[in-house]
Amino acid sequence: MKINIKRDSVVEYEVQMQDKTLLEVLNEIKSNQDPSLAYSSGCRSSVCGSCAVRVNGREVLSCSYHVKDGDLVEPLNNTPILRDLVVDMDKAYSFNTKAKAWQSLPVDNVSLSIDNQKINELQSDCILCGSCYSVCPVYAVNSEFLGPFSLTRVWRYVSDKREANPKEKIDAIQANGVWDCTLCNECTLVCPQEISSKADIEKLRAKSSVFGYMDPSFSSFGSSFGDGSPIF
Amino acid sequence: MKNRVIIIGAGGAGLVAALNAHENGAEVTIITKEYPTRSQTCMAQGGINAVLSDKEGDSVEVHVQNTLKSANGLADERAVRHMCQEAPKAVTWLDSIGVPFSRTAESGIAQRKLGGAYAPRACYAQDYTGLKILHTLYDRVLGAKIEILNERHLLEFITELDESGKKYVCGVSLLNKRSGEIEIHDASSVVVATGGYSRVYHNYSTNSVSSSGDGVAAALRAGARVSDMEFVQFHPTALKESSILISESARGAGGHLLNSKGERFVDELLPRDEVSKAIHDEIAKGEEIYLDIRHLGAEFIQRELPQEAKLAKLYENIDPAVDLIPIKPAAHYTMGGIEVDENSSTCVKGLFAVGECANHKVHGANRLGGNSLLELVVFGRQAGVSAAKYADSFKKHTDISGHKSIFEKEIDEIKRYTNKINFYKEHERLGELFYKNVGIKRQKDSMLRVLEMLREMKSTLPQMGVSDKTKEYNTNLTEFLEFKNMLQIGELILLSAINRDESRGAHFRIDAPAVDEKYRAHTIISIDGEISYEN
Numbered sequence: 095m096k097i098n099i100k101r102d103s104v105v106e107y108e109v110q111m112q113d114k115t116l117l118e119v120l121n122e123i124k125s126n127q128d129p130s131l132a133y134s135s136g137c138r139s140s141v142c143g144s145c146a147v148r149v150n151g152r153e154v155l156s157c158s159y160h161v162k163d164g165d166l167v168e169p170l171n172n173t174p175i176l177r178d179l180v181v182d183m184d185k186a187y188s189f190n191t192k193a194k195a196w197q198s199l200p201v202d203n204v205s206l207s208i209d210n211q212k213i214n215e216l217q218s219d220c221i222l223c224g225s226c227y228s229v230c231p232v233y234a235v236n237s238e239f240l241g242p243f244s245l246t247r248v249w250r251y252v253s254d255k256r257e258a259n260p261k262e263k264i265d266a267i268q269a270n271g272v273w274d275c276t277l278c279n280e281c282t283l284v285c286p287q288e289i290s291s292k293a294d295i296e297k298l299r300a301k302s303s304v305f306g307y308m309d310p311s312f313s314s315f316g317s318s319f320g321d322g323s324p325i326f
Numbered sequence: 327m328k329n330r331v332i333i334i335g336a337g338g339a340g341l342v343a344a345l346n347a348h349e350n351g352a353e354v355t356i357i358t359k360e361y362p363t364r365s366q367t368c369m370a371q372g373g374i375n376a377v378l379s380d381k382e383g384d385s386v387e388v389h390v391q392n393t394l395k396s397a398n399g400l401a402d403e404r405a406v407r408h409m410c411q412e413a414p415k416a417v418t419w420l421d422s423i424g425v426p427f428s429r430t431a432e433s434g435i436a437q438r439k440l441g442g443a444y445a446p447r448a449c450y451a452q453d454y455t456g457l458k459i460l461h462t463l464y465d466r467v468l469g470a471k472i473e474i475l476n477e478r479h480l481l482e483f484i485t486e487l488d489e490s491g492k493k494y495v496c497g498v499s500l501l502n503k504r505s506g507e508i509e510i511h512d513a514s515s516v517v518v519a520t521g522g523y524s525r526v527y528h529n530y531s532t533n534s535v536s537s538s539g540d541g542v543a544a545a546l547r548a549g550a551r552v553s554d555m556e557f558v559q560f561h562p563t564a565l566k567e568s569s570i571l572i573s574e575s576a577r578g579a580g581g582h583l584l585n586s587k588g589e590r591f592v593d594e595l596l597p598r599d600e601v602s603k604a605i606h607d608e609i610a611k612g613e614e615i616y617l618d619i620r621h622l623g624a625e626f627i628q629r630e631l632p633q634e635a636k637l638a639k640l641y642e643n644i645d646p647a648v649d650l651i652p653i654k655p656a657a658h659y660t661m662g663g664i665e666v667d668e669n670s671s672t673c674v675k676g677l678f679a680v681g682e683c684a685n686h687k688v689h690g691a692n693r694l695g696g697n698s699l700l701e702l703v704v705f706g707r708q709a710g711v712s713a714a715k716y717a718d719s720f721k722k723h724t725d726i727s728g729h730k731s732i733f734e735k736e737i738d739e740i741k742r743y744t745n746k747i748n749f750y751k752e753h754e755r756l757g758e759l760f761y762k763n764v765g766i767k768r769q770k771d772s773m774l775r776v777l778e779m780l781r782e783m784k785s786t787l788p789q790m791g792v793s794d795k796t797k798e799y800n801t802n803l804t805e806f807l808e809f810k811n812m813l814q815i816g817e818l819i820l821l822s823a824i825n826r827d828e829s830r831g832a833h834f835r836i837d838a839p840a841v842d843e844k845y846r847a848h849t850i851i852s853i854d855g856e857i858s859y860e861n
Contacts, residue, residue: 118568125748125750129792137534142369143364144364158640176504176798177798180801183361197424198469201422202422204421205433205434218454220461221363221368222363250426251424251465254426256422
């Protein structure tokens with residue numbers, strides 16, 4: 095079986111393996127053919143978020159994708175490449191800080207119902223693999239866009255009954271945040287945990303409205319011509 | 327820099343220590359060889375033990391007794407008691423900072439029963455308990471604006487001698503994976519939280535590839551003591567080819583273990599060490615072993631065991647609703663580690679340790695499920711507070727920047743190794759040797775032979791090395807450094823296991839199958855392999 099890996103240029107490797115995950119194939123290449131090949135891995139069971147790459151243009155976790163003859167493996171998009179399939183996640187992770195994706199203060203005497211907990215159960219499954227940033231067309235053109243997993247994380251905390259100051263979080267996601275998303279849904283399609291950041295962003299928009307924010311493209315619509323024409 | 331606490335490792339233990347050191351006034355830097363949320367903690371599924379009510383007769387005392395029983399006489403009762411008493415506070419704290427625990431109809435934290443527990447006391451968040459705790463801690467660390475340095479590989483803890491000739495830690499040396507540069511960081515105190523060493527068993531381990539025991543090996547080299555290294559817990563049901571964990575919940579839900587003849591051969595709900603031993607015996611007879619959950623039905627499997635179904639399909643290409651799942655036991659958790667006192671301090675001043683890399687003597691010869699997440703919160707707090715206090719009183723200032731060139735020379739030296747022997751193959755061979763001879767059942771003669779082979783392997787290290795001489799992001803190099811650590815640790819496991827002429831918990835000796843009270847003591851082993859027993 096042949097597999098093509100994008101390094102400085104595309105390199106073709108041949109392995110005698112069938113029905114194996116991409117991670118197993120990468121390990122085989124590194125151990126027996128080319129120890130210089132760089133890629134990240136960790137848990138091998140899809141919970142650590144280390145091994146996201148693109149195969150034939152689609153984001154996958156190496157540990158949960160079965161290789162097919164002729165596959166083209168490339169690093170994630172929209173993220174600086176450190177070497178071969180390894181990308182620098184620092185920038186994407188920094189958006190969690192920028193978006194204040196944490197609970198503001200510890201709270202005493204927590205009492206949460208099953209429904210309270212279910213509301214963000216899926217969102218807290220996120221493994222920060224970065225697939226959603228790789229596929230996001232907004233992040234591709236606006237490197238300051240807070241991006242899918244950060245916004246999902248904000249929804250996780252904003253929707254939690256324990257959060258005492260949701261407004262502070264909502265304030266933090268107005269610029270380069272919820273209104274910049276085009277709701278194209280690409281992030282949902284590639285998420286290995288079946289999270290829909292697009293849906294979370296819609297919920298954050300509704301929450302933003304509650305705090306008096308509105309879609310800036312709407313609010314400026316009337317005067318956006320800037321030519322003094324009357325506002326209808 | 328005054329008051330600077332460096333935490334090496336960013337799993338649950340490291341992050342809890344960091345938060346507590348920060349709250350106690352220290353200037354904290356967290357250093358990890360990957361990124362925090364990629365740590366081994368994310369793989370913990372079952373739960374975190376804490377007695378939150380007297381449901382089903384549970385009490386702190388029962389938690390203590392269950393832990394001690396599982397530990398087979400080798401735990402420190404005072405440490406166990408402290409951990410179990412602090413458990414409700416630890417879980418309440420996690421709940422207070424936003425961990426999305428599953429809930430009960432009464433709006434409390436949901437709990438389930440794990441092996442060896444008399445009552446349901448493991449607090450859980452579906453099958454993602456570790457993941458959700460780890461991510462919430464990480465978010466908290468971001469909120470506290472604690473510095474995190476990613477992708478730095480630990481080389482050594484740097485020590486000096488004080489006026490009385492006692493060693494104290496004053497910094498760390500790191501290999502920045504990205505730049506390939508050696509970095510020297512000053513520290514007033516250092517917390518080691520680097521995780522366990524199960525990857526000595528290579529692919530016969532359920533662990534992340536990062537569990538190479540770097541911190542244990544470096545602490546030993548810095549003068550810390552390590553103990554109980556022979557106690558390695560094997561999980562009964564890992565997938566045969568990949569060692570991916572199939573959770574205990576599959577057996578809990580009624581799954582059967584079958585041999586090639588389709589016969590059941592063990593009570594599937596016995597403690598882990600006993601089930602693993604039974605499976606081991608069947609495999610020794612030439613049997614293949616399978617986990618059978620077909621009778622539970624496709625609908626039940628999809629609803630209750632979706633992760634297991636997904637992993638079986640992915641790695642064994644089978645559908646557990648119609649096929650048998652081929653399994654084997656695999657190394658899962660290492661009870662031994664860096665010796666610490668009641669303040670989580672090692673014998674090197676200013677060097678603290680916590681989590682799987684440390685031996686707080688709460689697991690003894692066999693860890694109780696649900697106690698490892700608990701340990702990292704309770705002792706993570708202790709380590710963080712202790713490290714901050716020590717840092718506050720730290721007055722020495724030594725210029726250690728000169729160490730940089732020493733480590734640069736060492737790395738250059740490794741790059742000059744001849745690379746005639748492929749160390750990846752050697753690691754594979756080591757794992758195989760360990761699994762067969764230093765695994766579930768052991769025998770002195772065969773372990774002595776493995777010791778000889780391991781020493782031979784060590785002596786050929788200069789003929790191994792790396793073919794990739796690149797400076798930037800050289801994983802060939804960092805993996806070789808990990809392999810070197812595993813060889814060092816492997817020797818300690820072997821010597822400790824050879825010397826303990828008895829069977830206790832996870833350490834079973836075919837040639838000494840009974841418990842011997844003489845060995846009701848902790849194995850302390852020096853860097854030169856000298857063994858003593860202490861209580």
